[in-house]
Amino acid sequence: MPNENQSELRKIPSVEKVLSDPALAPAIGRYSHPVVAATVRDVVDRIRQHAAAGGAVPPFEAVVEMVSYHLAAAWPGLLEPVINATGIILHTNLGRAPLPPAAVEALSKLLGGYCALELDLATGERGVRAQSMEKLLEMATGAESALVVNNNAAAVLLVLSTLARGREVIVSRGELVQIGGGFRVPEVMAASGAVLREVGTTNQTFIRDFEAAVSDQTAMLLAVHRSNFAIRGFSHDAALPELKELARQFDLPLVYDLGSGALADTAAFGMSHEPTVAEALAAGCDIVCVSGDKLLGGPQSGIILGKKAYIDRLRKNPLLRALRIDKYAAIALTATILQYLKGQTAELPVYRMMAETLESLARRGDDLVEKLAGAGFSAEVVDGESLAGGGSLPDETLPTRLVAVEVKGSMDDFCRRLRLGSPPVLGRVHEGRFVIDLRTVFPAQDDELVMAMAAAGNSKTCS
C-alpha cells in the first residue's frame, strides 16, 4: 500500500527547482526570497501529503501557479495602495485621512536623510521635538499652547494621568463612549490612574448633576464628543459655557475630548457643521484633545491644545517619552498645518473629496460605466449617499452618484477576489449589486479600478 504511489511521489518537484523557476522571479522581487521560499515549501508539502494519500501530482507549471496564488492570498495588499470605492472618506481600517501631496513631498524630501527634529538651529542646542509644528498649531487654532503625541488616545491618557491621577474626573453618563476597537473612556480613565465619577443619565445630564458631584476629590471636568453615534429625542447635555462657569467657580480644568478635530468649517464643504477646535477653545475649554487623522486631514497623531500652564505640566510627565509623536508624523503634520495657514484647506484630500460635486461624480461614473462595459460588466450610474465619516462622524452623509455593477455568480466570491487583487479594491454591496462610490477613488485610479474589476470578473479561480 504505501509504495503504490511511489511513481507519483517521484514527480514532486524539489523546493529548489520551484524556487529557481524564472516565473517566480517577480514574486521574489516583490515579497523577498524567504517569504517565497516558505510558500513554496508549504505548497510542496501539501502536494506530498496529497500524493501520499493517493492523489496525483500536478504538472510543474501548475505548482508554480499555486505558489503565486498562495502568495497573493497570504500577503494581500503588501505595500500596495488600496482603492477605496466605499465612499467613506475617513475609513478607519484604510488608514483614515489620506495625506495632502504637500505632506507626501515633505516626507519624501526629509525621510531619507537628517532633519532638525529636536535641534534648535539658532543656538545649536537640543530643542523641543518638532517645535515649529506646535507653534504652527497655536497659530492655526488660536490656542495658547500646543503639544502633539502619538494619537488622540495617548493625548487623553496623558492629560488624565498628569492632571487627575488618584483623583476624580466628572463625566456625563451620555459621554462614556467607545471609539473604534479599543478606546473606551472608562478604560482609558482606569489606565491613567484617574477615578471616573459618572453623573446624569445616558440621555439627560444637567449642569446641576456635575455641580452635585464636585468635591475636594475632583481633579477635572471632562466633556467627550460623541464622535460615532448620536442621541436624539428626549436628551439634554450640560453646555460647554455652563461647564466652564462651574470649572471656574471651583478652579478646575475643563477638558474636552473633541475627537474629530476640525480646523475648518465642514459646512463650507457640503457637510453639517462639526465643532471646530477654535470654537471649543472660545467656549472656555482649558484643554482640547483631537486626532490628527480625522477631519484635520493629516497623519496619525494626538493634538493637545489649550492653556500653557496645563500643557507645561503635561510636558514634564515621563509618560510623554512613550507617547510622543514620531518623526514621520511630525513632518507630515507640519506640512498639513501649513496648508491651513496658507489658505489651502480645499486642497486637503479629505476636503476635496467632501466637496466633489455630483456633476463631476456623474461624469466620472458615466466614463466608468462605458469602460466596465468593455470589460464585460453591465453597470449604471444611480443616486446614493456617501457615508463621509465612517465611524468618525455619525450619520453624516453626502448625496452622491454611484456606479452599480451587476455581478454574475457569488457576490461574496467576487468581493473577495477584488480584495485579494492587485491593487485591492473595496466597495459596497447594495440590493444585489456591487456599488462603487467614486468620491473616495482618486481620479488617477479610475483606469486601475477598471483593470482590477476586469481581473476579478474574468478570474476562474474561486476561493
Ligand SMILES: *Cc1c(COP(=O)(O)O)cnc(C)c1O
Ligand atoms: C477618535 C477619537 C478618539 C481616539 O483617537 P485616536 O486618534 O484614534 O487615538 C478618542 N476620543 C474621541 C472622542 C474620538 O473621536
